Amino acid sequence: MRRFEDTYRHKGLRKKLVETVRSKGITDEKVLEAIERIPRHFFLDSAFDEVAYEDKAFPIAEHQTISQPYTVAYQTQLLELKPFEKVLEIGTGSAYQASVLAELGVQVYTIERQKKLFESNKRFDFIKRYPNIKFFYGDGYEGLPTFAPFDKVLITAAAPDIPQKLVQQMKTGAMMVIPVGTGEVQVMKRLTKQKDGGLKEEIFDRFSFVPMLGGKND
Template sequence: MNNNFQKARDRMVDTQLVTRGIYDPRVLAAMRKVPRHLFVSEALQSQAYADHPLPIGDKQTISQPYIVALMTEALQLQGHEKVLEIGTGSGYQTAILAELAERVFSIERLPSLLHKARHILEKLGYRNVVLKVGDGTMGWPEEAPFDAILVSAGAPKVPQPLVDQLVMGGRLVVPVGDRLSQDLVLVERVPEGIRKSSLGGCRFVDLIGKWGWEE
C-alpha cells in the first residue's frame, strides 16, 4: 500500500507540478516525500494525490498540491530560515515547510484541527515545528522577525502585522481578494518599502481575524 502511495506521489509531482512550472528541486523532493494521504481522513486517502483540494472538517480544506508547491516555491527557502505559517489546517503544508526550513511556527484558529495536525506531525517525526492556537492575522510577535511567511487562507487585504514581522528581504505569500476568489500575492520587504507581485488566481477558505474577515 505504501508503495502505491509513493507511486501516486511521484505521479502527482510529475504530472501536476513539473508540467506547470514548479522547478525548485528541494520543493519537488519535499512533495515526493511527505505522505499527503495521512493528512486527510481514511475515506479520502485514495484521492489524496488528486489535483484538487479536499475537506478536512470544520469547513476547512487541504489545498490542491499545485497551490501548496507554488506558494512554497515562492518563498525561495534554502534551509536556514525561520518561517511563519498562518492556518495550520491539516498540517500538510506545515510538513512541507518543515522539510525546507530550519524552524516553522504555525498558528491555527481551530483547536480541533491543531490537535489533529500536531498528532500527525509528531508521528512523522517533525521536531522543528511549533504550533499554537490564535489569531493568525496578528502574526507571532514573540517569535518575530521571520524570513518567510505563508498564509493559507484568503484575506481582504495584506495583514499589516505580518508585513511588520518580516525581516528585510523577507517574503510573504498571501491570497488577497473577496470571499469567492483571490489573487495569490507575493510581498517582499525591500529597503524602499514593500514590493508586491501576483502569482495568479486562487480560491481559499476565509482568513478569520482582526486583519482578516469577521467570523
C-alpha cells in the first residue's frame, strides 16, 4: 500500500536527493525544486519507504519501474519547459515524471498502455492536486492526434526508432526527448522539429529504459 504521510525526515531525505542529482550535473533549479517538492515515497509501495529517496529506479506494478530521479531530472531539463506549454508524455508508469512536469506549470497529456497502472493512477489521491495532468489509456505510438499539436514530447521508454506519428503531432519548433536503441543501453536524443518538417537531432548520454511497446495491455 502507498502511504501518504510526508514527515520532516522525508523532506530531509529529499533535500539530500536533490543535492545528489545536482552533483551529477543537473543545473536547472526549477527542475531541482520540483523534485524537492514531490514526495517520491507516495509513488512506491510502503515497503520502499526507507529507500525511496535513493537515486535509483525501483519496480512498480506490471513489470514497470519508477525512473531514477536523476533520469527524470535529465529528461525534464532537456525539454526546456516554459509555463503553459502542452507536453505529451508517453509512458505514465507511476506518474512521478508527470508530476514533475506538472510542478513546472505545463499542461501534461500522458498515455499509459497498461490498464492496471492507468486505473491505479486515476485512484491516486496525491495526483488530484495536479488538474494540469490529463491521463489516457492507449497506445503511445499513436499519440493523441485529437489534442495535437504539442510543444514538447517526452518518451519514458526505449524506442527502437523515432515514432513518426508522434513527430507529426509536434508543432514547428517543438522538441522531443527520447531514449533510442534496442539493446540494454540506449542513447538519449533531443529532436527539434524544423519548418520543413525535418528534425534537428542532438545526442546526449546513455541510459537504460524498459522497451517502448505498442498496443494496449488490458
